Amino acid sequence: MPRTFLRTLVALALTVVSFGCGEDSGFSATDDFGRCADFDPLRQVFWGDTHVHTELSFDANMQGTRTSSDDAYRFARGEPIALQPYNEDGTPTRMAAIDRPLDFVMLSDHAEFLGTLKVCNDPSSPGYDAQQCIDYRAAQEFSAAPGFVRDVFVRINGLLNLAPEDAGYPALCGPGDAYCLEAGTDVWGGIVSAAESAYDRSDSCSFTSFPGYEWSGNPDGRNLHRNVMFKNETVIDFPYGYFDAPDAEGLWARLVGECIDANNACDVLTIPHNSNLSDGVYFEDKMANGDPLTREYVELRNAMEPVIEIYQHKGASECLPGAATADELCGFEVIPFSNLATTNLERITPPDPKGFLRYAYGEGMRFEASLGTNPFQYGITAATDTHISAPGFVAEDDFKGHGGAGQPNRFLPPPPGFPDVEYLSPGGLTAVWAEENARDAIFSALRRKETFGTSGPRMTVRMFGGWDFPSNLCNALERDAQADAAGVPMGGTLEPQPASSAPMFVVWAMQDSTSAPLQRIQIVKGWLDGESYQVQVFEIAGDANNGASVDLDTCELQGEGFGDLCGFWQDPDFDPGQRAYYYARVLENPSCRWTTLQCSTAAYDCTDWDYAACVERKQNLLPSDYNCDCCDPAVGLNPAFCVDVDCTDPGLLPQAEERCCRQVEPAIQERAWTSPIWYQPPS
Amino acid sequence: MLRPLIHFFLIGGLLFSAKAVYERSRIEGPAITVRVAADATDANVEAAIREAILLNEARRYHWDQTDPIVYTHLIRNMRFIEPVSPDDDRALFRRALEMNMEAHDPVVRARLLYRAREALTFVPDDQMPGSAELEKHRITHGDRFEREKRVRFQHVFLSRSKRGAALSADAREMRERLAELGDTAPAGLGDPLPGLRPEQSATPSELKDDYGPELAGVVQEAVLGAWRGPVSSVYGLHFVKVIDTEPAYVPPLDVIGAEVRADRLREIRKELREARMAALRDVYQVTIERAP
Numbered sequence: 001m002p003r004t005f006l007r008t009l010v011a012l013a014l015t016v017v018s019f020g021c022g023e024d025s026g027f028s029a030t031d032d033f034g035r036c037a038d039f040d041p042l043r044q045v046f047w048g049d050t051h052v053h054t055e056l057s058f059d060a061n062m063q064g065t066r067t068s069s070d071d072a073y074r075f076a077r078g079e080p081i082a083l084q085p086y087n088e089d090g091t092p093t094r095m096a097a098i099d100r101p102l103d104f105v106m107l108s109d110h111a112e113f114l115g116t117l118k119v120c121n122d123p124s125s126p127g128y129d130a131q132q133c134i135d136y137r138a139a140q141e142f143s144a145a146p147g148f149v150r151d152v153f154v155r156i157n158g159l160l161n162l163a164p165e166d167a168g169y170p171a172l173c174g175p176g177d178a179y180c181l182e183a184g185t186d187v188w189g190g191i192v193s194a195a196e197s198a199y200d201r202s203d204s205c206s207f208t209s210f211p212g213y214e215w216s217g218n219p220d221g222r223n224l225h226r227n228v229m230f231k232n233e234t235v236i237d238f239p240y241g242y243f244d245a246p247d248a249e250g251l252w253a254r255l256v257g258e259c260i261d262a263n264n265a266c267d268v269l270t271i272p273h274n275s276n277l278s279d280g281v282y283f284e285d286k287m288a289n290g291d292p293l294t295r296e297y298v299e300l301r302n303a304m305e306p307v308i309e310i311y312q313h314k315g316a317s318e319c320l321p322g323a324a325t326a327d328e329l330c331g332f333e334v335i336p337f338s339n340l341a342t343t344n345l346e347r348i349t350p351p352d353p354k355g356f357l358r359y360a361y362g363e364g365m366r367f368e369a370s371l372g373t374n375p376f377q378y379g380i381t382a383a384t385d386t387h388i389s390a391p392g393f394v395a396e397d398d399f400k401g402h403g404g405a406g407q408p409n410r411f412l413p414p415p416p417g418f419p420d421v422e423y424l425s426p427g428g429l430t431a432v433w434a435e436e437n438a439r440d441a442i443f444s445a446l447r448r449k450e451t452f453g454t455s456g457p458r459m460t461v462r463m464f465g466g467w468d469f470p471s472n473l474c475n476a477l478e479r480d481a482q483a484d485a486a487g488v489p490m491g492g493t494l495e496p497q498p499a500s501s502a503p504m505f506v507v508w509a510m511q512d513s514t515s516a517p518l519q520r521i522q523i524v525k526g527w528l529d530g531e532s533y534q535v536q537v538f539e540i541a542g543d544a545n546n547g548a549s550v551d552l553d554t555c556e557l558q559g560e561g562f563g564d565l566c567g568f569w570q571d572p573d574f575d576p577g578q579r580a581y582y583y584a585r586v587l588e589n590p591s592c593r594w595t596t597l598q599c600s601t602a603a604y605d606c607t608d609w610d611y612a613a614c615v616e617r618k619q620n621l622l623p624s625d626y627n628c629d630c631c632d633p634a635v636g637l638n639p640a641f642c643v644d645v646d647c648t649d650p651g652l653l654p655q656a657e658e659r660c661c662r663q664v665e666p667a668i669q670e671r672a673w674t675s676p677i678w679y680q681p682p683s
Numbered sequence: 684m685l686r687p688l689i690h691f692f693l694i695g696g697l698l699f700s701a702k703a704v705y706e707r708s709r710i711e712g713p714a715i716t717v718r719v720a721a722d723a724t725d726a727n728v729e730a731a732i733r734e735a736i737l738l739n740e741a742r743r744y745h746w747d748q749t750d751p752i753v754y755t756h757l758i759r760n761m762r763f764i765e766p767v768s769p770d771d772d773r774a775l776f777r778r779a780l781e782m783n784m785e786a787h788d789p790v791v792r793a794r795l796l797y798r799a800r801e802a803l804t805f806v807p808d809d810q811m812p813g814s815a816e817l818e819k820h821r822i823t824h825g826d827r828f829e830r831e832k833r834v835r836f837q838h839v840f841l842s843r844s845k846r847g848a849a850l851s852a853d854a855r856e857m858r859e860r861l862a863e864l865g866d867t868a869p870a871g872l873g874d875p876l877p878g879l880r881p882e883q884s885a886t887p888s889e890l891k892d893d894y895g896p897e898l899a900g901v902v903q904e905a906v907l908g909a910w911r912g913p914v915s916s917v918y919g920l921h922f923v924k925v926i927d928t929e930p931a932y933v934p935p936l937d938v939i940g941a942e943v944r945a946d947r948l949r950e951i952r953k954e955l956r957e958a959r960m961a962a963l964r965d966v967y968q969v970t971i972e973r974a975p
Contacts, residue, residue, distance in 0.1 A: 129756045134790070
C-alpha cells in the first residue's frame, strides 16, 4: 500500500476517534486581538523561548528526561521541576527553577520519533516488543551500561543522518510505518492539547503557548533542522518530520497545502537553527534537487522563514572570527564543530563560515539583485534548545546542562564536574515587540521580524531606521511614537528616498535589572558592492573602553556601565545604489561564563592535573570531576599549563597542549542582536 | 485505537470494584504471597505488594491469555525456541501457556502491569467533568486560576546613565515639580526608557521583573492619587502615582475552560487511581516472604 495513502487513512481514522472519545473541550477559542488588559498600540517587549524539548523527544528521552509538556509550561511560568539523574527508586536528584517567568513558549519536540517513543512505551502497540523497542526499554533500566545506552541512541537517532532518499522510520514502526504514524498523530494531539491548556485566554494574558514541533533532518550530520510554529490551535493533522518530508521544500509544501491554504484559521512558520552546524550548507545556492534557486523557491522560503535562531545552547551563528571582516566580537560562543554529528561526538572540526548569518545576509542580497527577492532576509531570534523541559533556563550561574548534545547524563550519578560539554552554553531568549501577550500579536511580530535575540539576559533593545528623524530623538519621551511614525522598526525595509540623503538609525536599550550593566551599542552594516559583500561595525553609544572587567577568581563584576543607552547614527558612507542591511548589537560589561562560575565555587587543584586520566574517565563514560573539567586548558582557567604553548600549528601539539589553542572564553560579554533593517535601492 | 477504549470502558464498570463484590458476597478476597528482598524497605515492600495485586487483577481477567500483544509475543518466543515447529500460532500459544511462559516473561509482565495501571486511571464517560463540575472546581480552587492584581499608574523616570552626578539633585527638583502638579498628568517630564509609558498598567510581578523589587513594592503599597518616590532601580530613580487598581480575580469558565478542565482531569485521575488501588489493597490478603 502506498505510504501516503496509508498515512491519510491513519490520519482520518484518528480524526474520527479523537472526536468520538470525549476529549474535545467544547470551550470557545476566542482570541480577539486587543483583549489583554495591558494592550499597548506602541508595542511592548515579551520574552520567550521557541525551542524546547521534553521527554517526547527521542534524544532527550534517552538522556533521561522524564518531564512532560505540562512540566515545561509549569517551568516557564515559574514553578520548579525535577531533573535527572534519577536514583534507583525513581526519585530525582536535582531541581530547577527559572528566575523569572517567560511570556511565551513553543515546545518543539523532534517530530520523527514522537510515534516511536509511544510505540515502545505502550504495550498495546503492536510494535511494542520489536527488538528496537526492547533495547530502548533496556536502556531505560537504572543499571544499563552507558555504552549500551549510547549504542541504542545512535542506532535509532542515527536515522536522521541518512541521506534524504534513504531516510525512513525505524523498523519497529511496522508495515508502512503504520504503528508510528498512528502513535505520532496521537502524541501530536496531546502536544496541541497541552498548549491549549497552558494558554491564558483571560485578559491578564499572563502566558502564551504555541503548538509546534521540530523537523530534524541532518543528512551526513549536517544540521538542517527547523522548528515549525503554529499560530494557534488550528494545526495540521500530523507533524511531518524528516521521514515524511525529507527536505525543506517538501516540508514547506506540506505546510502550505495543509495549513496556510486550508482556508481555516491555520497559519505556520518555520524557524531555522544551528546553521553553524550545517557544514556550511544551510544557505546553499541550490535547491534540494540540485537546481539553482528559482524566484518561486526564494519567495516561498522568504514567506515561510521570516526569522532564524542566531544563538542557542549549541553555539552562536552570527559570524566566525577570522572571516573576511575584522570584528573582534565574532568569537562569542562559537563552538569548534562543523556539524551536528561532530558536536555529538565532540570531535573538533573547524566550522564553515558559510554556515553563519553574515554569509547568509550577504548571499541574500546577491540573490535579491538577480532574482528580485531575498531568500535569507531573516529576522533574529534566540533560544535555549533545552532538552530537559526547561524553557528560558538561561542563567549562567545556575546552568544544569541542557543535554542537547547526546550526553547520556541520566546514566551517570549526579555529576561532580560540569553538567554539560564545556563548549555548550545555557542558550538565549527571543524577544518580540508586540501589542500584547497573545498568540495573534506575537505571531505577527515574528512574521514582520520585529524581534531580537539575546544570549540570555533580558536586555531590552529597540531600533528604528528612517530618512528624517529629529536629531534629539534619543531624549524624546514620545520617541517610540515618533520613530514609528517616521521610520521602520527592526525587521523592516527602507524604501528608496528620492532626495539624496543617508538613512538614520536610532537604537535604545536598557540592561536586564538582574544582570551586568550595558557597555555599548553597535550597528553592524553589510552592503553589496558589485558582486561582493562587505561588512563594517560602528560604535554608536556607550563606551568600548569603559575599563569594565570581571575577576575570574571570584566572578565579581568590576567597573561602571550603563543602565540605559540610546544611540543615533547616520550612515556616513551610504551609496543609494547599493543594497544594505543594518542590525544593532548591544553588549553588556564582561561577566563570568558558566564554566568559570562553576569553577570559581568548586574546590579544584591543577597541581597534579593528568589530562590522559581525565580522557580515559570520559571515554569510559565515567563521571568527570572539577579537577578534570576546570583544569582542562580548553576551559581557559589553567593559564600556567598553556603559558609556553605555541599555537602556530596546533595539529603538531600533544593533545593536552592542543586544547590550549581552542579555549572557551572564561569571561563573556552577554549581548543582544536585533533583526536587521534592509535597504533596497530603486529597481 | 477504538478497541482499547472500549476495553477501558468495560474496565471502568467492572474491574477494581473488587471490594464491593467481595463484601456483597461475604467471601474472602484473593490471597497472594509477595516475595521481597531481606533488606527491602517498607516503601519497597509496599511497591511490590501493589505490583503483585495489579498483576493478579490482570490475570483474574485473563488478560495474560486473551491480550493480543501477549499472544503475539508468546508465539514469537515459541518460534524462537522451536524454529522448525510445524504447529500453527494457536497451538504454539496453547503450548506456551502450558509451559507457564506468561507467568515469567518480562514483556508479558510489563504489558499486564501497563494495562492494569491504565485501568486504574481510566476516566469513564460518566465521570468526565461537565460544565457544572468544572465551574465548581474553578470556584473551589480559585487560587489555582487566580489572575494577579493589576495597577494603573503614572511613571516619571530619571536616568542614571544620562544624568550621572546630577541625578540626586534632579530628583529633588522633580519631586517638587510633581507635588505642584496636582491632578495634572506629568506630560513631558523625565527621561525615556524602553517600554516605559507616562501611564501604564502592570502587575506587581511584572514590575519586579522589569525594574526590581523596590519599585514593585512601592507601587503595590501606594495610596491612590499620591506621588511616591524617588525609588531607586539599576536604571536610575522613579516616581510613581497609582491612579487605579484592579483586584486579583478568577476569570470565568468560558475563558479558562481548557485550563480548568485539564486541572480537574488530573485530579480525577489521581483520585480514581488512589481509590481503586486502596479498594484492592483492602480486600487482598497479602503474605510477605522475605528472601534469606
